[in-house]
Amino acid sequence: MSSSGAVGRHAAGPVRSGWRESTLTRVREIESLGEWLKVASQQPGSTDPFGPDRQLLLGSVHAHLAAARDAATQAPLDPPRWWAWPRTGGQIERARGNLDAAEALLLNVAPTWYVLGAIPSVLGHAQRHLVATDPRRQEMERIARALGITSAKVTVTAEEKQTIVRQERGTIAAVMRAASSAALREMVRLRSFRNVVVVSTALMAALVVAVAVAGFVRPEMIPICFAPQDGGQAMVVCPTAQSDPFPATPLGSPAAASSIVQNIDDATMATVRGWDLLLILLIGLIAASVAAATAISGIRGSSERFGVPVALAVFKLPTGALTAFLGLLLMRGQFVPGLSALDTSAQILAWALVFGYAQQLFTRLVDQQGQTVLNSVRGASTTPP
Numbered sequence: 001m002s003s004s005g006a007v008g009r010h011a012a013g014p015v016r017s018g019w020r021e022s023t024l025t026r027v028r029e030i031e032s033l034g035e036w037l038k039v040a041s042q043q044p045g046s047t048d049p050f051g052p053d054r055q056l057l058l059g060s061v062h063a064h065l066a067a068a069r070d071a072a073t074q075a076p077l078d079p080p081r082w083w084a085w086p087r088t089g090g091q092i093e094r095a096r097g098n099l100d101a102a103e104a105l106l107l108n109v110a111p112t113w114y115v116l117g118a119i120p121s122v123l124g125h126a127q128r129h130l131v132a133t134d135p136r137r138q139e140m141e142r143i144a145r146a147l148g149i150t151s152a153k154v155t156v157t158a159e160e161k162q163t164i165v166r167q168e169r170g171t172i173a174a175v176m177r178a179a180s181s182a183a184l185r186e187m188v189r190l191r192s193f194r195n196v197v198v199v200s201t202a203l204m205a206a207l208v209v210a211v212a213v214a215g216f217v218r219p220e221m222i223p224i225c226f227a228p229q230d231g232g233q234a235m236v237v238c239p240t241a242q243s244d245p246f247p248a249t250p251l252g253s254p255a256a257a258s259s260i261v262q263n264i265d266d267a268t269m270a271t272v273r274g275w276d277l278l279l280i281l282l283i284g285l286i287a288a289s290v291a292a293a294t295a296i297s298g299i300r301g302s303s304e305r306f307g308v309p310v311a312l313a314v315f316k317l318p319t320g321a322l323t324a325f326l327g328l329l330l331m332r333g334q335f336v337p338g339l340s341a342l343d344t345s346a347q348i349l350a351w352a353l354v355f356g357y358a359q360q361l362f363t364r365l366v367d368q369q370g371q372t373v374l375n376s377v378r379g380a381s382t383t384p385p
Contacts, residue, residue: 015073015074019072019092020072020073020074023069023071023072023095024069024072024073026099027065027069030065030099030102030103030106031065033106034058034062037109037110037111037114038054040111041054041111057108057109060105061102061105064098064099064102065098067098068094068095068098068099068102070094071092071094072091074091089191092187093184093187096187100177100180100181101177103180104173104176104177104180107176108173112162112166113162115172116147116162116165118172119143119144119147119149120144122140122172122175122176123140123141123144123150125176125180125183126175127141128179128183129180129186130175130178130182134178136175137175137179139175143164143168143171146164147164148161187377189373190376193369193373194307197311197315198311200315201314201317204319205317205318207322208281208318208321208322211277212277214277215276215277216275216277216278219274219276220272222277223238223272223276224238224239224276224329224332224348226331226343226348227267227268228342228343233245233246234246236267236268238271238273238276238348239275239276239277239280239348240345241271241272241273242344242345243268246267277325279349280325280328280348280349280352281325282321283324283349284320284325284353284359285317285318285321285324285356286353287353287355287359288316288356289316289317289320290357291316291320291357291359291363292314292316295312295367296309296313308374309370311370312366312370315366319359319362319363320356320357320359321356323358323359324352324353324355324356327351327354328348328351328352328355
């Protein structure tokens with residue numbers, strides 16, 4: 001690739017997402033930087049001549065940048081396929097991986113004075129993404145100490161710094177590549193976690209829809225109704241209606257007990273409505289929305305482009321609808337002593353609200369796991385606040 005061709009090329013775009021724009025910007029930046037370093041090395045008196053070996057590596061840099069640009073601009077698959085799943089994740093990894101490779105190769109191509117200036121950035125990159133016991137990070141810290149960057153007690157002349165960089169150039173480039181690979185793996189873990197949350201949300205939403213349809217078509221199949229008794233009278237209470245009182249014969253014999261059960265079943269069939277279960281699910285959904293809005297105040301945002309906080313907030317909505325339904329179902333089955341017979345429709349709706357908000361007890365664990373994954377992306381040496 002000629003110098004004039006690289007300098008004259010525009011950055012491409014605009015494209016439709018932020019990571020694509022940043023990729024194209026970085027591609028253009030590295031292209032210009034590589035050509036500038038080549039020209040600077042060819043100036044008279046340069047101590048780092050740009051020989052055939054560096055020309056070969058610069059060609060590899062441009063090849064990686066072309067691959068990153070293709071990923072950002074959604075170049076067609078090669079070989080083409082008649083059907084392909086959405087490949088945004090693969091495109092992001094292709095773009096990031098090739099940009100990382102280009103940056104590492106550029107350290108092998110660049111003159112010594114440029115690599116010396118990049119040492120603090122490489123050191124920070126290694127400390128951010130490599131654990132303190134990683135030998136590659138330890139090697140980078142040793143080089144920084146030898147150059148006097150991290151130790152004020154070390155005095156090194158300019159010539160000695162140039163010699164150290166020439167000797168350690170391969171190590172510096174390898175540490176840069178290792179830190180970039182670790183950062184990419186962190187991104188992959190974050191995207192995998194986001195995908196799990198999104199798929200779980202979709203499945204639970206489908207389950208909510210299935211329960212709502214079943215409850216609307218066959219309301220008598222899962223009636224969320226209660227039969228409180230008072231003073232020898234009983235009545236059936238459902239979320240949207242209640243029956244007239246009917247006699248409740250004392251349970252003195254099996255026949256009497258069977259008669260009461262039959263009366264309750266008949267009253268339930270006559271009172272239950274198709275909208276009962278839909279209303280319960282809606283109340284649970286509203287309560288979960290309030291819980292999600294409250295949880296947002298405690299969410300620390302992320303610069304990563306996978307929307308994990310948003311996915312965690314949306315995950316609460318179908319969970320709240322299901323917990324409202326399941327909680328009332330447990331109460332109707334007398335699973336909670338003392339709360340087996342709610343007296344009014346308002347009490348049923350109030351308990352649906354409580355159970356819908358109570359999904360926070362379960363999703364809080366998912367929120368904590370999501371924050372842990374986000375903290376891991378911020379760097380190996382970062383202590384979560």
